[in-house]
Structures are given as C-alpha cells and as structure tokens.
Amino acid sequence: MPRGAARVLGLVVGWLLVLAGLAALVLPGPGLLALVAGLTVLAQQYAWARRWLRPVKRKAFAAAAQGVQxxxxxxxxxxxxxxxxxxxxxxxxxxxxxxxxxxxxxxxxxxxxxxxxxxxxxxxxxxxxxxxxxxxxxxxx
Incomplete structure (x- = not known):
C-alpha cells in the first residue's frame, strides 16, 4: 500500500476507534479499551495522541485489572x-x-x-x- 494511502487508512481507523470508544463510554461496550486502541493508532501520527494515550491506557488497564480480581x-x-x-x-x-x-x-x-x-x-x-x-x-x- 502506498505510504499516503496507509497514512489515510491509519487515520480513518484511529478516529473510528476513538469515536467508537467515546460512544461506548455511555453505550454498551468496552469504551476505554477502544479508546486506547484508537489513540494507539493515532499516536503514530500525532503528538497529542501520544500525550493522551498514557493516562487513558493507565485508567483502562486499572479498570480491566479491577474487573477480574x-x-x-x-x-x-x-x-x-x-x-x-x-x-x-x-x-x-x-x-x-x-x-x-x-x-x-x-x-x-x-x-x-x-x-x-x-x-x-x-x-x-x-x-x-x-x-x-x-x-x-x-x-x-
């Protein structure tokens, strides 16, 4: 896949995961984990996504760990x-x-x-x- 097309595809997938994660925070579904996945993809392109990824990931993993204790x-x-x-x-x-x-x-x-x-x-x-x-x-x- 050409570099430009791969970048666009990554941005589309990342934003879709972020939107799905935000929606799943209030709807049924694993919102924080989808948000982490989307930010992980977007962090390849954006510094702001890298900054947001660490605290969201920490919160998502803490909730996941608490949920299986x-x-x-x-x-x-x-x-x-x-x-x-x-x-x-x-x-x-x-x-x-x-x-x-x-x-x-x-x-x-x-x-x-x-x-x-x-x-x-x-x-x-x-x-x-x-x-x-x-x-x-x-x-x-």
Missing part, C-alpha cells in the same frame, strides 16, 4: 457480554411484535440489523477483552 466480577462481566449478544439476536431475526406490545409495530425493535449487529459486536468484543484481562491481570493460583 474476583470470580463474582468475572461472572457479572461475562454475563453482561453474553447478555449483549443474546439481546442483539432478536433485532437481527426481527420477530413480529407480541400481543402485549402497546406501541405501533414500527416501534418494536427499532434499528433492525444494524442495532442487533452492534449489540452482538459489543458483546463479542467485551468477551474478548474480558478474556484478555483474565490472562493478563488475574492473579495466579
């Missing part, structure tokens, strides 16, 4: 990741609205496959990050 935390985290995946399936399958649904049919599972796939992707990424955190931060026996 106990079996209870791991259980809740894995349950949440699995819940996101299971929650996304109906959006992709699009079953008809049940009889108890009080709103119009168009308000049943709004967003369609894009909402469902983003929920599933968030759950899968969260599961991968949980696995990484367990391997990296979980104290041995």
């Amino acid at each position: 106990s079996t209870r935390n791991i259980t809740f985290s894995v349950s949440g990741a699995l819940g996101l995946v299971l929650l996304g399936v109906p959006w992709i399958v699009q079953p008809p609205a049940p009889g108890w649904w009080p709103l119009a049919e168009r308000w049943w599972l709004p967003g369609g496959w894009s909402a469902g796939s983003s929920l599933i992707l968030s759950g899968v990424l969260a599961g991968a990050f949980i696995g990484y955190s367990i391997r990296r931060f979980r104290p041995g026996p």
Whole structure:
C-alpha cells in the first residue's frame, strides 16, 4: 500500500476507534479499551495522541485489572457480554411484535440489523477483552 494511502487508512481507523470508544463510554461496550486502541493508532501520527494515550491506557488497564480480581466480577462481566449478544439476536431475526406490545409495530425493535449487529459486536468484543484481562491481570493460583 502506498505510504499516503496507509497514512489515510491509519487515520480513518484511529478516529473510528476513538469515536467508537467515546460512544461506548455511555453505550454498551468496552469504551476505554477502544479508546486506547484508537489513540494507539493515532499516536503514530500525532503528538497529542501520544500525550493522551498514557493516562487513558493507565485508567483502562486499572479498570480491566479491577474487573477480574474476583470470580463474582468475572461472572457479572461475562454475563453482561453474553447478555449483549443474546439481546442483539432478536433485532437481527426481527420477530413480529407480541400481543402485549402497546406501541405501533414500527416501534418494536427499532434499528433492525444494524442495532442487533452492534449489540452482538459489543458483546463479542467485551468477551474478548474480558478474556484478555483474565490472562493478563488475574492473579495466579
């Protein structure tokens, strides 16, 4: 890939990861870790990204380490990741609205496959990050 195209691709990927990380701070998903990934990519090009990377990475890794310190935390985290995946399936399958649904049919599972796939992707990424955190931060026996 030519140098200019590689730079543009890196910038696009970095900014998409930063935006996804910022969104995932308030939405379901591993926000701090996506933010670290995006800043890591952008740090190749920008000094400001290198400055921001260290404190964000420290905070993300501290949260990841704290999240796998106990079996209870791991259980809740894995349950949440699995819940996101299971929650996304109906959006992709699009079953008809049940009889108890009080709103119009168009308000049943709004967003369609894009909402469902983003929920599933968030759950899968969260599961991968949980696995990484367990391997990296979980104290041995």
